[in-house]
Amino acid sequence: MRALLQRVTDxxxxxxxxxxGEIGQGMMILVCAMQGDTEDHAHKLADKxxxxxxxxxxAGKINRSLLDIGGAALVVSQFTLAADTSRGNRPxxxxxAPPDQGKALYEAFARDLSLLGVPIATGRFGADMQVSLTNDGPVTIWLDV
Structure with a gap:
């Protein structure tokens, strides 16, 4: 699975x-299930x-986790994270992953993150969504598991 994490104030x-879906301090997480991903990938991503x-x-050092600060996560599906731009100009x-599998893995990731103790809010899989956030730092991190 692939995720783009942004540290946010809201x-x-x-x-x-x-x-x-709405959160205060925490992480905005755009997540994409890739071909071949399983629920084990969703669990590993949530744990990470x-x-x-x-x-x-x-002390101002980047040294605390989402669990450490009691932050929340806004989890939004975004299949465009799978974009292949290696040929031509159209990704x-x-x-x-196919839509049915992508939805199941997106939901598994959100559920696993919640079970680990992170309060979550979610988008709506497959919907035309508008996302707004205040990136804190800015801190943005790409993860593949």
Whole structure:
């Protein structure tokens, strides 16, 4: 699975003008299931995300995790993270998992992250969403598991 993490002071996702998910301090997580991914990948990604030390400690060092700070996560599916831009000018998305599998793995990732103790909010799989956030730092990290 692939994820783009952004440390945020706040984030929200809307569908049709209505806010469907919102968090304060924590992480905005764009997530994509790739061809060949399994629930084990979703679990490993959730475990890594929950423990990744990208928040500042009392000394100003980036040394605390999402769990350490009691932060939340806004989890939004984004198949375009699978974009292949190696040929031509139009990205290809054949590396993304098929929609049914992608949805199941997206939901498994969100569930696993919640079970690890991270409060979550989510987008809506397959919907046309509008996402807004305040990137803190800015800190943005790409993960593949």
């Amino acid at each position: 984030a929200r996702v809307s569908v049709g003008g209505a806010v469907i 995300v929950s423990k990744l030390r990208i928040f500042q400690d009392e 290809g998305f054949s590396n993304a």
